[in-house]
Amino acid sequence: MHDDRVVYTKRCERLRRLAEADHLLIINETNIRYLTGFTGGDGALLVGPDWMILLVDGRYTTQASLETTGIEIVEFKVRADGIASVLQRKGIRFLGFESLAVSYGEYLKLRDALPHVSLQPLSSRLDFLRALKDDQEVGEIKKAIKIAEKALTDLRSFIKPGVTEADLAVELDYRMRRGGAGNLSFDTIAASGPNTALPHAIPGNRRVAEGDFVLIDYGAVYNGYHSDETRMFCVGSPSPRQREAYNAVLEAHDRAIAAIREGVACGEIDRIARSFLEHNGLGKYFTHGTGHGVGLDVHEAPRLSTGREDLLEAGMVVTVEPGVYFPGEWGIRIEDMALVAKDGCEVLTTPFEGLVEL
């Protein structure tokens, strides 16, 4: 059986190891969920060598006690004051905090509320707290992918001339949620024609037309875990130039995936995809990184982008998503998710066999 307390204890041990600090303040909601099981917002987690205290406001007190075990719950009115009172009670003088989760304004409030405590930004190694997924987490991600892919299969019959991008997004989202998604990984991108050239297009009232590329970047959330994949359709037949670009992106994608294994630098995966596109004269149209970790957040460590020296480790789940974008014309992105292993990777999503012509 899956024992929650063992899992959370292991995660806290990893936290302490990465943080290299005796006393920690965790504000990032996803980290709090990962370390305790609490899914609410606006909390604060104080972590000592052998204890954890979860601070929540009045809206979340009941929820926090239902969702956690073996953790003291303290209710606060003002977060900084609640933190101060616990630190005073425990006599803590040095406190590490997540420098990207705490705003400068909140930092000033904490400094004022904690005149006798030295606040120390924690190492960015903490970004990797959630990077290695255990079997249960991989299972949740696989369920999220299954829900998403089932919904996309159901959506195919909708993708035809006359349908709006917004309709495609709404119908896909509905099918993911009917299929069991607790939420969507992000605002679904359903772009058509020239809008496919916008990597973060917002689905609008444009109607799909004959000859269009249709790009769907979408994901489902299951038990907090995200899926993220991008699929291309062509309504009718692509032009030779479109087909050539598609095949180049697909090969960049395949080469990157083939290179994934424990011990390879994240930047190397990006370099492989990028240099292939560069050699095909498409480098300057590839305007974003090659991939990112996925888990309780849809974007998390590691980042597969230029120059990243972090090494891939078995258990990481990453996207691989090269793309090329010709403003005013069209764009292409192909995105899959892979679980890093010792000697390669397992592709978790179900790749299309090629450009789907509808």
Add this chain to the structure above:
Amino acid sequence: MHDDRVVYTKRCERLRRLAEADHLLIINETNIRYLTGFTGGDGALLVGPDWMILLVDGRYTTQASLETTGIEIVEFKVRADGIASVLQRKGIRFLGFESLAVSYGEYLKLRDALPHVSLQPLSSRLDFLRALKDDQEVGEIKKAIKIAEKALTDLRSFIKPGVTEADLAVELDYRMRRGGAGNLSFDTIAASGPNTALPHAIPGNRRVAEGDFVLIDYGAVYNGYHSDETRMFCVGSPSPRQREAYNAVLEAHDRAIAAIREGVACGEIDRIARSFLEHNGLGKYFTHGTGHGVGLDVHEAPRLSTGREDLLEAGMVVTVEPGVYFPGEWGIRIEDMALVAKDGCEVLTTPFEGLVEL
């Protein structure tokens, strides 16, 4: 005709007035949208006495030039470096920034990238940048409300014994989006029975049963503007104690709304609702603030909570949402939206006439 450039110029003038600084860095995405029309993410807006420069990464360059007019667009690879290069070119030595939008880690990066620039956190008065809504904004909010309320009307026939909370949320969300909502204001809360005692319940697999309270807290987004309202249903007849509590919350809500007008302190509205519930022995079950501003964010200034001395001004749009929660039993919240006027307020949502028994 609605002239965008006049609108954005006015908004920037208000920004400069509130900020009391010659040069400003705006990072908050909603503020960037409000000041420029750019709806993408990860940008930075630099504002001088008579110029604005929008910095975006490669994913957003095309989108930024399509969505804005009269603003220089600069593309960056690393945000702090992009900001540094503009400041250097302009010879800027003092830069105000939003202390709640910039993380402590990002602040350290900026400080390192800008060794010759003095970084100064802007006044919290900037929280009120978007607090006053013009006619067009109120129009968008009204459209969002109309979409949401139409969807809730359509949902009513679903609320009966046997349906799950998750189903209610999915069907309501689908109807809002089919009705034209670009998005949902937040994760819809559809809670039943004892789950209504959780102010931020997550809709789950619990099935609605005879005698249950059902609480729906939901909203639609239209052109970026949010609605937010909470409605109570009772499946069958409420107990005398439930009816009494409902009537008390309703009267607290009505008294608070009756007190809204320009010049009244925000904390006074909260005090009116709270003291009525206290006099009815329910004070300790009212565990959150009475309301908040709504606009491009679903929660924004002003806050109607204990002790807030900010004065209401004509043009603010706020929620009024007292509630009482009996852990393990049931909870009640009634939430409407009001537009503050000189001599009172206009209730924008359509209040129920009382507890709806289904």
